[in-house]
Amino acid sequence: MATIRDVAREAGVSVATVSRVFGGGGVSAGTRERVLAASERLGYRPNAVARALRVEATRTLGLVIPNVMNPFFTAVARAVEDAARERGYSLILGNTDEDPEKEARYLEVLLEKRVDGIAISPARAASPHLAEIERAGVPVVFLDRYVAGVEAPVVRADGRRAVDELVGYLAGLGHRRLAIISGPPETVTGGERLESFLAGARRRGIGVPEERVAYGDFRRESGARAMRRLLRLAEPPTAVFAANNLMALGALEELDRAGVRVPKEMSFASFDDVSWFRLLRPPVTAIAQPIRRLGEAAARMLPEMVEGRERPGSVVLEAELVVRGSCAAPGGGG
């Protein structure tokens, strides 16, 4: 591929002049035209890696998320990507599969590739690489989850109030045997949803014995497994809350397979709302996160930090309970 020198020679100018034509310096109209014509003839494309080396900025951002297959992250990714593109940044995508090892590898690569900033939803609450990144001065934004001890703004939805509200709703319906399919408690979101569920139940005089807390990993298969286990209990729950959309999918598939009727024989609700929840019979009661607003906030934040305009503060929005038809009074009393 043609280089800036080829173009300079072809146009009869210096490489500095060619650089100015593409970089936006002052160049006379005639010269500019000759340079453009020459670069057209040669099919010249400025080499962004040479430029990045020189100006010490890659115009590239890293986005590290646990799972592209999760519609929540997919929607956030879309928003981030959109805002990044608009501001002239590219996005390197990293899918960690909730695996801290993979996450560590990705962070190393992003560091070596000298990305200008990183948006990350960390797999676990601790990460040595994140501390290194902080030291290296690379702007970081946490998405949905964060790790303590790292000075970086967080963009997330707080689900505690909505989960408490859900528990109240279930209690009001008459449920006393509540179960949760929890995410990993060591993640912020996993821990928060579990704790507010448990606390909400306790406050209402409802005990949730350990056997009715089933731990999953936020992925679909673990949701199915958890539901299978809950259904086999000597005293199965009358209402189950899945702590994210993917585990809800697995749990619903399992209910289907087992022929358990919702909400007649089992009430069900999910954290995260997904478009197809409304199409199910009954439509699924869920806790919706303001995804679009989250994505936009994250997307705006990173370029701001990169360009050093300011240190933005965290953005914490509220998740909302959306009552639909998947919960009813226990004991077939629907």
Next chain:
Amino acid sequence: MATIRDVAREAGVSVATVSRVFGGGGVSAGTRERVLAASERLGYRPNAVARALRVEATRTLGLVIPNVMNPFFTAVARAVEDAARERGYSLILGNTDEDPEKEARYLEVLLEKRVDGIAISPARAASPHLAEIERAGVPVVFLDRYVAGVEAPVVRADGRRAVDELVGYLAGLGHRRLAIISGPPETVTGGERLESFLAGARRRGIGVPEERVAYGDFRRESGARAMRRLLRLAEPPTAVFAANNLMALGALEELDRAGVRVPKEMSFASFDDVSWFRLLRPPVTAIAQPIRRLGEAAARMLPEMVEGRERPGSVVLEAELVVRGSCAAPGGGG
């Protein structure tokens, strides 16, 4: 951030030696240790952009898809990302929103960033930039869709047989008023699905008048709009086929909103299978693409081409009709 010179000075060796330690040249055990210790102390991370400039390879691939929110592309992206990572490549993600302009901008950026290869599902059947990329010698593989005239392998599922089979199935059920919610006919997949649907109907003596061909853009909202239009027809169809998953979602929402009962009052089928189709009542009859195998094929291919081992041939797999419960005899004869 520390550079290779800092490490060299700290370890009392030349930069060449430091480079060899990280690049895998022959270095004595003692020297290696001193270099590693020094780089540890300084928190050194090799600068991949300098390396890329020097070796003329970025170890970065571009992935350009029409829509991250489409579970099909999301699954393919995941497979590509996985295989890329395993082979030491990063992935720059580009979301075109089916917009040829956005696609063109992305391709320019990828070209300037000197990615080692590009996997793309083009928005339209023609693209001047793709020709330039070919000239530039950047390896390309087409995913799902391709543009004629560009010499690059394609990885896709051929849906023609399955669509024909679906039409036969519907005809066998007694349907004579067939409708299709088609994708843009100028895309390979849009055109192919529409044509095989029309041809299958014709061959069975069923005419599909123009008013029963509703064009969408492969996105959800267009599916809803199309279904709304079909329902308002003086002679509405008795069976509707949506040409992809997102338009199917929109169409199903519209059927729901209009209170049309499936399959009693309307038979419905979709191209693309999605996990939640099985959870609907009735479960949706669909044409499934072998996504995992497609993703794996694409993922394997690109690094192979980049490393110049060979020019792989195209991979065309077959889509499969999965009959479930959303189609029945017309006229409430379910």
Next chain:
DNA sequence: CTGAAAGCGCTTACAG
């Protein structure tokens, strides 16, 4: 407005 030159941080023949 334009050009010569230094330098961004690496890798890699070449020599020893």
Next chain:
DNA sequence: CTGAAAGCGCTTACAG
């Protein structure tokens, strides 16, 4: 095994 030196393709003070 180790080092000195050239060069990858740019940008940007500095001088004219």
